[in-house]
Amino acid sequence: MIDASSRFRGEEKALSIFAKGEPPPIMGPDRKRAYVGGVFYAGSESRESDPEVYRYNELITSLLGRWEATFVRMLKEGLGKKATRENEELKGRWRKEIIELLEESIELLKGKDIDPEKVTFTPLPLRRKRKDTSIGKDVNNRFKVYYGRLTEGKGDINLYYLDVDVANRLEDLLDGLRSGEISPSDYTEELGRLRREVGIKLIEKILECKDLEGEVRRFFESLKELGEGAVRGDDILAQLFFERLFKIEVDFHVGLAQEGEGEDGPWLTHKPLITKLGYGDTRLTYEEVLLRIGKEAVRREEFSDKPEEDLIREAEEEAESLGISEWLRKVYGDRKGNTPFLKKVRRELTRILGGGVPGVKKVSFVRDGKAVYDVEKKIYADTYRQFLLYEINLEDNAKKLLEALQGAEETGKKRKYINPKMMEGKARAVEMEFLFPFWEELKKHNSYTFTGNLAYKALAFLLQVAGFFKAIRSRGVEKKATYMVFALLDVAGDEDRYPIWDAVRAFIDHALAHPFQTLGRKSIEEIAERRQGAIYFQKNALISALRTDRRVVLRFNNLKTRKPVVYSMLVEDRSVELAGAGRHYLYSLYRFAFKDDSLTIERDDRKFFAFADGFSGDVKELEKFLMGTPNLIAITQDTRSPLLSYGKLNHESFFPVLYRSIKTPLLLKGAKRDKNAYVIFEKEFKKGLRYMGWLGGNQNAVFEDYNLFVIRAPLVVPSAMRDEPYMSTELSLFFVGNLKGDNPEVEEGILLSLLGWLVWGSESFSFLYAKPKFMPLKLPKAVVRRMNRDYTVPLGASVLELAYIMKRAEEKTQG
Numbered sequence: 035m036i037d038a039s040s041r042f043r044g045e046e047k048a049l050s051i052f053a054k055g056e057p058p059p060i061m062g063p064d065r066k067r068a069y070v071g072g073v074f075y076a077g078s079e080s081r082e083s084d085p086e087v088y089r090y091n092e093l094i095t096s097l098l099g100r101w102e103a104t105f106v107r108m109l110k111e112g113l114g115k116k117a118t119r120e121n122e123e124l125k126g127r128w129r130k131e132i133i134e135l136l137e138e139s140i141e142l143l144k145g146k147d148i149d150p151e152k153v154t155f156t157p158l159p160l161r162r163k164r165k166d167t168s169i170g171k172d173v174n175n176r177f178k179v180y181y182g183r184l185t186e187g188k189g190d191i192n193l194y195y196l197d198v199d200v201a202n203r204l205e206d207l208l209d210g211l212r213s214g215e216i217s218p219s220d221y222t223e224e225l226g227r228l229r230r231e232v233g234i235k236l237i238e239k240i241l242e243c244k245d246l247e248g249e250v251r252r253f254f255e256s257l258k259e260l261g262e263g264a265v266r267g268d269d270i271l272a273q274l275f276f277e278r279l280f281k282i283e284v285d286f287h288v289g290l291a292q293e294g295e296g297e298d299g300p301w302l303t304h305k306p307l308i309t310k311l312g313y314g315d316t317r318l319t320y321e322e323v324l325l326r327i328g329k330e331a332v333r334r335e336e337f338s339d340k341p342e343e344d345l346i347r348e349a350e351e352e353a354e355s356l357g358i359s360e361w362l363r364k365v366y367g368d369r370k371g372n373t374p375f376l377k378k379v380r381r382e383l384t385r386i387l388g389g390g391v392p393g394v395k396k397v398s399f400v401r402d403g404k405a406v407y408d409v410e411k412k413i414y415a416d417t418y419r420q421f422l423l424y425e426i427n428l429e430d431n432a433k434k435l436l437e438a439l440q441g442a443e444e445t446g447k448k449r450k451y452i453n454p455k456m457m458e459g460k461a462r463a464v465e466m467e468f469l470f471p472f473w474e475e476l477k478k479h480n481s482y483t484f485t486g487n488l489a490y491k492a493l494a495f496l497l498q499v500a501g502f503f504k505a506i507r508s509r510g511v512e513k514k515a516t517y518m519v520f521a522l523l524d525v526a527g528d529e530d531r532y533p534i535w536d537a538v539r540a541f542i543d544h545a546l547a548h549p550f551q552t553l554g555r556k557s558i559e560e561i562a563e564r565r566q567g568a569i570y571f572q573k574n575a576l577i578s579a580l581r582t583d584r585r586v587v588l589r590f591n592n593l594k595t596r597k598p599v600v601y602s603m604l605v606e607d608r609s610v611e612l613a614g615a616g617r618h619y620l621y622s623l624y625r626f627a628f629k630d631d632s633l634t635i636e637r638d639d640r641k642f643f644a645f646a647d648g649f650s651g652d653v654k655e656l657e658k659f660l661m662g663t664p665n666l667i668a669i670t671q672d673t674r675s676p677l678l679s680y681g682k683l684n685h686e687s688f689f690p691v692l693y694r695s696i697k698t699p700l701l702l703k704g705a706k707r708d709k710n711a712y713v714i715f716e717k718e719f720k721k722g723l724r725y726m727g728w729l730g731g732n733q734n735a736v737f738e739d740y741n742l743f744v745i746r747a748p749l750v751v752p753s754a755m756r757d758e759p760y761m762s763t764e765l766s767l768f769f770v771g772n773l774k775g776d777n778p779e780v781e782e783g784i785l786l787s788l789l790g791w792l793v794w795g796s797e798s799f800s801f802l803y804a805k806p807k808f809m810p811l812k813l814p815k816a817v818v819r820r821m822n823r824d825y826t827v828p829l830g831a832s833v834l835e836l837a838y839i840m841k842r843a844e845e846k847t848q849g
Contacts, residue, residue: 048614048647049077053090055821068613074835101501114462139494145821177748178405182714189398194308234261239393271352283310309697320366324349332480387701397722408591415584420461424522434562477532482814489816500836518549537829544809545837551579586635601626606670607809609831616646618834626787635794643838692769709750716742740769747792
């Protein structure tokens with residue numbers, strides 16, 4: 035058997051540096067200390083070979099077990115129930131226990147020894163038996179699948195690009211990055227500068243339109259002046275104002291480069307691709323956009339931290355000094371929604387998509403003949419109980435939201451949106467400030483870098499969150515139901531967040547995969563006040579919360595084969611690069627079962643972890659699975675992923691897939707009726723790339739080892755966007771290895787599995803379009819001191835370690 039550790043790059047001691055207090059290595063041209071993992075799992079599980087690391091692991095696991103036991107007892111005593119919310123004596127005892135455990139967690143992280151306690155974890159069944167309850171009639175949708183071909187006329191899918199050649203600039207930057215002459219941070223900064231330069235060129239093209247409306251012309255003239263200043267100087271706020279006021283985005287990598295890893299992608303554009311026309315955010319008011327800009331400026335400074343009122347004041351003063359306050363107020367009004375001026379700007383910008391701006395060109399694809407498949411989609415899930423975590427400022431709305439969610443049964447019967455059998459039992463709710471004593475302090479920290487005592491608190495908080503969800507899962511096993519957790523945050527929209535919450539979401543959504551949803555003020559108010567359209571928010575919240583735990587069934591009208599066959603799919607998430615040049619990897623497992631005319635898609639409860647030392651975690655089990663599982667599709671975003679090396683082995687039914695994406699704007703006129711999926715095969719797509727001059731040199735190499743499927747998932751324009759001129763959509767690029775062209779049944783099975791994965795990931799009942807949601811690489815980091823040494827700990831690595839020790843503890847209990 036092949037040694038799997040040789041395929042997961044790393045060094046043997048990469049995980050034990052933190053636990054032992056050893057000096058972190060210096061890496062890269064920046065001469066910075068390497069990111070260090072091993073905070074929650076230090077690698078060695080042998081008492082004989084490394085007693086120090088073994089004891090550290092046992093202490094961390096003991097703390098997790100005590101957190102679980104504490105929260106399980108609190109849940110049994112009524113945590114979150116209405117009857118206990120006014121019991122100050124009980125709440126006081128709970129609070130004291132929580133604080134004591136947090137203090138003990140921090141002591142261990144600082145390097146002090148603690149007394150371990152013998153703990154017994156509640157075992158969880160490896161595979162739960164689902165009750166197969168249909169979520170609701172109206173979540174079941176029909177769509178068609180078309181093949182696409184290149185066209186010179188009006189297209190169903192369009193790629194827009196600016197006729198400006200940036201190839202030489204990009205090649206010089208990449209050469210400098212590869213040779214070490216340019217550091218990764220300088221590379222990222224220069225790319226941002228180049229994007230702003232291209233943005234200015236696009237503004238110049240827009241200003242060439244002679245019939246441009248007068249006020250809109252003055253707006254773009256001011257933007258041009260602002261952008262030129264942002265390109266020349268290092269004023270972060272000026273750059274952010276330009277990006278916020280000029281919301282057109284361009285890309286140079288055709289979606290093939292990962293964030294912060296420009297050298298990863300095999301393609302470079304010769305001409306900038308226009309990837310987004312997201313002009314103005316109608317969810318934000320003038321004051322909210324100032325706050326968002328102020329927070330982003332703080333995050334780029336990393337170590338700065340200021341109160342929100344100071345961030346707003348400083349951003350407003352900067353806007354006035356730059357002479358753009360007028361335009362900010364015109365684009366972002368005192369109330370949410372389209373301002374009259376914003377409507378004019380958007381109307382004028384449809385010229386870009388309609389061919390009215392000189393120098394903006396497009397490549398178009400159109401449906402090729404009749405639909406290949408007619409598909410019906412149905413969603414099934416288990417029954418759920420609800421648990422609300424809410425910020426204290428939202429207490430009144432939390433109570434109304436509880437009533438609204440409990441009323442889902444009545445609403446469901448009346449409108450047939452939600453199956454009343456989905457929900458059972460009364461929902462629980464608890465304020466986050468009580469449950470998580472560090473929350474108030476952590477949420478106010480706007481930087482993505484935690485330092486000093488706050489860094490210890492951030493790590494202890496994540497350990498506490500892990501213990502809470504372990505208890506929630508354990509209690510669910512006892513009650514024979516799953517707790518669906520809603521987090522109600524005092525932020526403008528569902529996608530707004532606090533930096534620490536990014537790490538929490540990565541832990542729950544990806545590493546743990548528990549039903550969970552974050553709601554911002556807009557969704558909370560819509561549901562709580564039961565306004566017109568509240569049922570849409572309510573239903574979207576429920577379906578989104580189920581994104582990790584549901585069963586989707588697709589029925590096709592004309593499958594080539596109806597013989598039962600099952601495809602397995604591993605999807606790779608990863609951390610940033612750690613000391614020793616390794617990464618932490620998480621592999622989630624999906625199953626795609628074809629039978630008769632249907633495809634059933636489920637996410638398996640099994641997960642595999644592989645850590646940066648190259649052998650810890652589930653590496654041996656993962657290798658066995660990779661080598662022994664037939665019809666296995668393995669998806670990665672990383673051209674250096676260990677998964678791709680397995681594709682070179684003699685394993686004919688193993689199909690490694692490199693995933694990339696291309697964002698593109700969609701002109702909505704006439705698009706509302708087109709909710710279909712499109713598949714563009716390699717031959718047609720390469721024609722389009724050649725037309726734009728994107729293929730040449732080593733950029734052809736990727737096609738030598740892989741077959742390409744380009745898929746646009748089914749798309750439905752939501753009613754809330756009926757007055758919008760355009761929206762953003764995305765093409766998914768799947769480079770499939772080991773796929774031979776002489777077996778159409780296998781090709782169909784892989785293609786429909788990939789399409790099914792996209793459909794399975796859709797989080798909304800009315801908005802079928804979906805894109806894969808990988809764990810983000812950009813997550814906060816904590817700089818902590820242990821045994822008189824400073825360590826920079828990426829929280830993305832820490833949450834994967836937390837999920838693994840939960841899994842390992844449960845398996846030991848079962849064993």
